[in-house]
Amino acid sequence: MQLDAFRRDLDHWLDEHETELAPDHAGLGTLDEQTAQLAKVKRLTYDADWMRWGWPTRVGGLGGSTLLRAYLGEAVAIRDLAEAGLYSMTEVLAPTIIDYAPAELAKTMVPRLLRGDETWCQGFSEPGTGSNLAALACRARRTEEGWRVSGQKVWTSLAQYAQRCVLLTRTGLPESAHKGITALFVDMDSPGITTRPIETMHGVEEFSEVFFDDVAVPFERTLGKAGEGWSVAMDLLPFERSTALWHRGAYLYRRMAQMLSCAPAGALTPAEVGRAAQNLFAFRARSRATQHRLAAGEQLGAETSVDKILLATAEQEVFDLVAHGLADDVLSGDGAPSERWRAEFLYSRAATIYGGTAEIQRNIIARRLLDLGTDR
Secondary structure, eight states, X not given: OOHHHHHHHHHHHHHHTHHHHSOSSSTTOOHHHHHHHHHHHXXXXXXXXXXXXXXXXXXXOOOOOHHHHHHHHHHHHHTTSSOHHHHHHHHHHHHHHHHHXXXXXXXXXXXXXXXXXXXXXXXXXXXXXXXXXXXXXXXXXXXXXXXXXXXXXXXXXXXXXXXXXXEEEEOSXXXXXXXXXXXXXXXXXXXXXXXEEEOOTTSOOOEEEEEEEEEEEOGGGEESSTTBXXXXXXXXXXXXXXXXXXXXXXXXXXXXXXXXXXXXXXSSOHHHHHHHHHHHHHHHHHHHHHHHHXXXXXXXXXXXXXXXXXXXXXXXXXXXXXXXXXHHHHHHOOSHHHHHHHHHHHHHGGGGTTTSOHHHHHHHIIXXXXXXXXXX
């Protein structure tokens, strides 16, 4: 299907099913309500075939350009049908499973994620390693029956809801750094897994610590080859810093427009609005180019760090504008709208941290794109 026809037909379908798709909760909603709403939207769009476009037929998709699924995510965000960050996790995790999981496993599992029957999480970060992913210590020990995993992960989004985890483990010596890492696809209900949610500054338990105590993982759940998990991670991270960000950009457009429509006259200067709009337009232009590169079959890589920096800048600029233009609502307002503005402002402070800190992104750009120093 061509993008123009897809956009027209999808928008018409969304208009017809607006009541059915709409959230049952007011405002931002609790995390339980957000995850339930996401599952509903994914189920309805999957069963109507919209969610299947842009994904390979070998995993139950209908084929076609990746731009089709990018527009679906944009439409969901613009209409406020699902929280953009939660929706985007499918774009982060599914492509890597399609590329690296055994064919039958991907064929079985990916439709469950696309339809909203399952939630998946990403077990990368660990305590004490900061942004140095290659220093991970969660270990997978080889036995005759399969892997045995012991260790800890942290900042794992939606782990308490997840049925599966894309997990990075160390199977080689620490001195081997990224050469001794193996990626696994782990069932989160396996004996030995404990999940402990972490409350963020905006009062949501979005992240968790996850503990693995001699957890059994079959060999057939290995993603790619043993010892080559770094390649899996490098395949996944550009999606986290590119495709998924397109949806968040659409959400920022919506929220900025809503803020401008209700801000008191004179609360904001043209210069303030112009600066935030400029940063948002710069990000969207860059992100659009990335979507078209992906659709053309190009390999995404270190250059997606530029997308991440632009997104973080735009997100904080937009919500700085919100804090200035809607000061009373953000600081002390009551009711669902004020609570949502306040929570979103607080969450925007993390934009330069989640998905890789701004400092790390700038180091990647300097070393890998501009050849300034050694890339370790």
